[in-house]
Each structure stands twice: as C-alpha cells, then as structure tokens.
C-alpha cells in the first residue's frame with residue numbers, strides 16, 4: 051500500500067486476532083460497556099453456559115430507563131424498566147463486572163461516564179450496546195455501537211467480528227466564529243453531506259479547529275457520527291487528551307501511564323496516509339445551526355429560511371422534505387429564528403457535560419425563561435452534576451426556571467428514559483442528537499441545537515441565539 | 520432463539536415506500552420494554568400501524584390484505600438508520616418477516632440482522648422500485664423469491680437481481696450457526712493474542728491475569 055497509516059489503521063492492526071480475508075477480522079476488544087437495555091445478555095450467556103472471558107474489562111451502568119427525577123429508585127414510569135435495572139444489577143453482581151449503579155458517584159449516561167472515569171482510553175477498541183458509542187472516538191479510540199448478540203459475543207470471546215470500514219477525513223479549517231460550538235460544526239457537516247453521507251465510513255475529524263477543541267467538545271462531534279450513518283468517528287489523541295485523562299479513576303498510573311503515553315503518541319495518522327474520501331469545511335463562515343425537520347440533515351443556519359422541497363434534487367428527497375415540513379408544522383421560506391417554542395431540553399450524551407452546562411449557564415445567568423416554557427436540564431453524569439453544583443451552576447439553572455434533574459438519558463428519547471416525555475405536539479429546542487418523529491414524545495417537534503442556543507431560546511420563548519453568538 | 524437455516528423463500532412482499540425509516544419508527548421506544556429476545560412483533564411500526572386511539576390505521580400497508588402475511592419487506596433507501604437497538608431486527612422477525620430488500624441500510628442494523636439470521640438484501644433503488652411496482656400491480660398476489668444459495672432475488676414477473684452478502688455470514692445463515700460458536704473455533708488464536716497483548720499493552724489491562732482454555736468454561740471465573 052502506498053503512503054502511511056491512518057489512526058484507524060494503527061489501532062486496527064494492533065487488535066487483529068485473526069484475519070478472515072475479504073476484509074473481515076476477528077478483533078480484540080479492550081472494553082465492553084453495558085446498560086440496562088442489554089440486561090438480557092447475562093441470562094442468554096448463562097443459559098448457554100458461557101462465562102464472561104474478562105469480567106475486569108466489562109462495565110455496566112444504568113442510564114436509559116431509569117427516572118431522572120430526584121429521589122428516584124428502581125421503579126420507573128414505564129412498567130418494565132425496573133425489570134431491566136434489576137436484571138442488570140443481578141447479572142453484574144453474579145459475574146463480578148464493574149457496575150455503576152443508581153446513586154453511585156460514577157453513574158451516568160454511558161458515553162459521558164466512560165471518558166469521565168477513563169474507562170475509555172486512546173488506542174483502545176471500545177464497544178457498547180448503543181449507537182452513540184461513537185462518542186468515545188473523541189479520545190482517539192475505535193469505538194462503535196453494537197447489538198445485544200454482539201455484546202454477548204464480546205463478553206464470551208473477548209473479540210468481535212468486523213469488516214474494516216473505509217476511511218473519511220473531515221478537515222475543519224478557518225477560524226471558528228465567536229459563540230460557535232462543536233454542536234454547530236457537526237450539525238453543519240450533516241447538512242452538507244447528508245444523513246447518509248458517512249455510510250460505512252470511519253470518519254476522522256481533523257484540522258486546526260478540531261485541535262483547538264477541548265475533549266468534551268470532541269466527544270460531542272464524534273457522538274453525532276452516527277447521524278451521518280458512519281460506523282464510527284475518531285479524533286487523534288494529543289496533549290489535550292492526555293491532560294484530560296491523567297489521574298482519572300481507571301486511567302493507567304505511574305509506569306503504566308508512561309508506557310501508554312508513548313504508545314498513544316505513535317497513533318496519529320501519518321502525513322502520507324491516504325483516505326477514501328476527504329472533505330474540507332471552512333468554519334469561518336458558519337452561524338449557529340438549528341434543525342427544521344425530522345432528520346439531522348434538515349439543518350440550517352440560524353439566520354436562514356426553511357428550504358423549499360420543490361428545490362430538492364430528487365423526487366424522493368422532495369417527498370421526505372414535504373413530510374418533514376408537515377410533521378414540523380412549518381412552511382417553506384419561513385424563518386427558523388423567532389419560532390415560538392413550548393419546551394427546552396439540555397441533556398443527552400451529545401451535550402450534557404460540564405462545558406455544556408457552563409456554556410448554557412453563561413446565557414442563563416441573571417435571566418428567566420419565558421412564561422409557559424417547560425425547561426429541563428439533566429446533567430450527563432452524577433459527577434458532572436456534582437461538579438456543576440459545586441460551581442453554583444444548578445442555582446443559575448433553577449433561578450432561571452429550569453428543572454434540574456438527576457443524570458440519565460432523560461428526555462432524549464421518550465419511552466426510553468422511564469417514560470419521560472414532552473407533552474403531545476410540543477415544539478422543543480433540544481441539545482440532543484435526534485429529531486426523529488415522536489422521538490421526544492407523541493407528535494413532539496424537536497429542533498436540535500447547541501446548549502447555548504437551547505438556553506437562549508428558553509429565555510426568549512422562541513428560537514433564538516445568545517447575544518455573543 | 521433457535522436458528523433456522525435460510526436457503527430460499529418465495530413469499531408475499533410488502534412495499535413500504537418510505538425513505539430513511541429509522542429504528543424509532545420500526546419499534547418505538549415505548550414498545551421495547553421486555554427483558555427477553557422474543558415477542559416484539561406487536562410493537563413493529565407501532566406508530567404507523569395504530570392511530571393515537573389504538574385503532575388500526577387502515578391505510579398502512581401492513582394492515583391491508585394480503586400484505587399482513589408478508590414475509591419480505593421492500594424498503595427505501597437507508598432503511599433502519601438510527602439506533603443500535605437490535606430489537607429492530609427482532610421486531611421484524613417476530614412479526615414474521617425473514618428478509619428486507621432495500622437499496623441501503625443503517626449499518627448497525629445491517630450487521631445485527633446478519634448475526635440474527637435475518638437477511639438484509641441490498642439491490643439498486645430502481646430495482647427495488649420495479650419489484651414494488653410489480654407487486655402492487657398484482658395487488659400483492661405476486662410473490663417474490665429470495666435465494667441465498669444463488670444470491671438472487673426474483674420478482675413476481677420473473678426478473679432476476681443479484682445481491683451480495685459477506686461470505687462468513689452467508690455460510691452461518693445457510694448452516695444456522697450461532698456466532699459465538701463460530702468464533703470459538705479460533706479459541707487458540709484468542710488465547711495467544713490476549714496473553715501476548717497483556718505483556719505488550721499492559722496499560723490497557725487491569726493486572727497481570729492470563730487466560731487459558733478454562734477461561735471459556737463455566738466454573739472458571
């Protein structure tokens with residue numbers, strides 16, 4: 051092969067247990083993370099009389115089904131949630147894996163806590179039974195979501211059968227305008243190359259803009275790789291990454307840390323490495339992004355107008371846009387700015403980390419949310435919540451009129467988080483990753499945006515951006 | 520779940536003429552709450568099959584004769600995009616489908632399907648449309664054949680379309696092999712790799728434990 055190796059190539063080759071030919075491999079898995087929706091895996095393995103090969107490399111938490119209201123326990127709004135939580139707990143106890151239970155200091159949305167606890171590390175292969183596992187790529191790991199059958203396979207064999215994806219490099223260049231966030235970058239990219247634009251690829255995000263982002267923002271970008279239909283997203287680890295990880299609970303210590311560090315430093319793609327596709331995005335002209343439709347690709351700049359389906363390139367696209375407009379109760383040519391909203395949500399594995407809460411708090415400080423708006427914040431982890439409270443961020447949210455919840459998936463997915471949902475037909479501005487029909491409640495119209503935009507909109511009672519944006 | 524070998528089937532096919540059907544639409548969150556791997560058929564396309572008041576939605580394809588007996592789904596581009604919830608595969612399977620034919624799939628769904636012995640067939644968009652047109656013209660009476668041995672789809676009118684499936688999955692489906700058993704044929708490779716790796720990248724492990732044959736047997740841990 052001409053040229054050097056990409057970040058993906060390097061991590062991949064160091065994990066190959068067996069090469070099956072036809073681009074399919076048995077790969078070693080460094081970390082497997084479960085949440086309660088995968089509780090069935092324990093039973094399934096037990097019935098097949100198969101032990102977990104490496105319990106110490108297997109982790110679990112509760113995030114999807116449990117309530118996020120204060121004082122919560124195993125009972126969930128949705129009838130069977132408790133079943134999942136208790137089966138997961140029992141399975142974890144019996145097999146001796148690490149389990150971050152409700153009301154432990156480590157609990158949280160799996161994609162938030164894995165980096166926070168340094169369970170996830172650069173250069174590792176990390177899998178979890180949830181599509182947004184791509185988040186972890188922000189640390190320079192190969193991380194992707196798998197199904198229950200696969201997680202059982204990983205638990206029983208320590209490996210996973212995978213085809214090697216094609217590689218795409220997205221270079222974010224130019225200077226990032228003030229107030230523009232990681233969320234705006236990734237939403238814009240999805241709008242540019244479509245919700246199918248990354249299909250099958252491993253996307254490496256690179257360029258000067260990425261290098262300047264903190265780890266939490268990198269995680270937000272990689273999180274939405276899945277909204278591009280990519281297999282995974284990743285960003286080369288650098289000093290920002292190492293500084294973030296050093297000293298965290300599951301990070302290597304002492305001599306092990308030094309060994310890890312010298313290995314990690316060898317991982318960034320060689321300058322001569324080739325990619326199957328390369329895209330350049332000039333960030334200097336971007337404005338805050340807001341979705342108007344029912345796919346993350348239905349996104350426009352804050353000052354733009356809702357597009358006209360008759361301008362679509364294909365008939366099918368036209369049909370999909372018209373359907374989205376109907377569902378969202380919007381008309382072509384309308385401005386997205388100023389659209390009245392009923393609710394606002396800050397949370398989810400995309401934007402619920404400390405930096406997100408700080409950014410939103412800056413907008414909310416000294417302000418009140420508009421009359422009649424329901425506003426909810428669910429920090430991504432118990433630790434994030436604790437740290438935010440130590441800084442007084444919870445006060446700012448509460449004083450503004452936000453509900454301040456426990457951590458979990460919460461209102462990211464109705465019926466997912468113990469049945470929490472927005473009222474039927476509500477129009478919501480949300481820091482989450484999916485604006486699918488009915489995702490946040492029956493006929494709920496979700497507009498995806500950055501935490502800053504969500505906070506500013508909550509205050510205005512209509513879609514708005516912060517003054518500094 | 521007992522696996523059935525998949526070789527060839529000739530069945531009623533339902534054209535679902537929608538793009539980017541996501542896993543939330545296939546099985547809404549509220550429908551996936553069971554700690555089992557079975558019985559998800561009722562929740563399939565729940566918000567499309569039923570009205571808000573719980574009545575059947577008569578216009579939805581799977582509520583129309585003879586499509587309620589379909590075993591093959593003809594779907595649009597990017598079918599089952601969205602989440603990794605494997606329940607999307609189980610719901611289709613539990614409902615009675617054995618195969619989805621589409622121009623492209625969400626890729627987690629695609630691999631989940633293969634691992635569950637549920638066949639995702641990729642053929643060109645125009646070809647899916649043509650088959651759907653033929654099916655609709657016959658009001659559902661014309662059956663579609665999916666032949667995994669020959670990797671061919673045959674339309675009601677007899678047009679043949681070739682498709683590809685990764686060979687290791689094709690074999691596993693033909694033989695009804697469970698994926699863990701298939702991998703454990705290479706147990707020695709796993710042991711050798713991990714014990715070497717535990718020295719080479721010790722920072723990625725928690726302690727010096729080594730694995731051996733017994734690590735794969737109940738009673739070891």
Ligand code: SF4
Pocket residue numbers: 114159161180182397398399400458459462463466483
């Ligand atoms: S926060 Fe939302 S997107 Fe993230 S893991 Fe939970 S349900 Fe999925």
